[in-house]
Amino acid sequence: MKQLRDVSDSDYKVAMGRLLVMYTQVDYLIMRAVAERIASAPDDESRLFMAKQVGDESRHVRIQQEWIKEFGTDETPVFNELQQEMFLVHFRSLNWLDFLTDMYICIEALGGEAVEQIVPMADPGTRASLKVPLQDEVDHIAFGLGRVEYELSKLPVNESISYLKTIETRLDFLDDTLHGLGIDVPAMFTAVGADYRKVVDTVLQRRQEIMDRLAQPLAA
Ligand SMILES: [Fe+2]
Numbered sequence: 001m002k003q004l005r006d007v008s009d010s011d012y013k014v015a016m017g018r019l020l021v022m023y024t025q026v027d028y029l030i031m032r033a034v035a036e037r038i039a040s041a042p043d044d045e046s047r048l049f050m051a052k053q054v055g056d057e058s059r060h061v062r063i064q065q066e067w068i069k070e071f072g073t074d075e076t077p078v079f080n081e082l083q084q085e086m087f088l089v090h091f092r093s094l095n096w097l098d099f100l101t102d103m104y105i106c107i108e109a110l111g112g113e114a115v116e117q118i119v120p121m122a123d124p125g126t127r128a129s130l131k132v133p134l135q136d137e138v139d140h141i142a143f144g145l146g147r148v149e150y151e152l153s154k155l156p157v158n159e160s161i162s163y164l165k166t167i168e169t170r171l172d173f174l175d176d177t178l179h180g181l182g183i184d185v186p187a188m189f190t191a192v193g194a195d196y197r198k199v200v201d202t203v204l205q206r207r208q209e210i211m212d213r214l215a216q217p218l219a220a
């Protein structure tokens with residue numbers, strides 16, 4: 001079993017600090033984008049769930065902010081004001097199904113999978129700070145995937161199949177966007193002791209599982 005990292009290792013501390021700030025910023029942006037979307041969600045079940053999620057994300061941001069202070073690293077935002085605004089503008093521009101895909105499959109499920117990969121090599125304080133947030137994410141992903149399935153089930157089969165193909169394109173696009181922001185995610189992961197190639201493989205495997213699950217009812 002891998003040794004937990006010692007926080008006195010300064011490269012580790014700087015890189016983990018940046019990842020924590022980035023993760024907290026993403027939670028904060030998810031909170032805002034989901035809150036904005038409640039008003040136009042298509043049904044009460046979605047509205048009720050999303051209101052709960054907004055509360056969850058707010059709690060995650062608090063937990064993480066407190067831990068970042070205690071951890072004692074640079075608190076400068078990873079995403080600047082313009083990038084944060086672009087995130088919100090992107091989600092505002094989407095129809096319901098695309099919103100579900102980008103928010104819950106791309107950000108929550110695949111982003112969360114990447115975060116999970118760093119937990120085993122994190123120091124005990126960081127691990128503890130991620131516990132509640134990662135538990136709640138399971139619920140958020142279940143909601144999002146369930147809603148994507150439901151929306152697809154209402155479409156004619158050929159339209160559902162062609163939408164599934166566009167999901168792959170949407171995921172590639174978002175992935176390219178992150179790289180285009182000039183944030184060196186591979187270097188951050190490597191500095192905290194993760195094998196970046198393995199992280200990518202695990203995320204791609206999760207992505208394939210999700211695609212298979214969504215395709216299953218359409219094959220019947
Ligand atoms: Fe969260």
Ligand SMILES: [Fe+2]
Pocket residue numbers: 030057108136137140
């Ligand atoms: Fe979440």
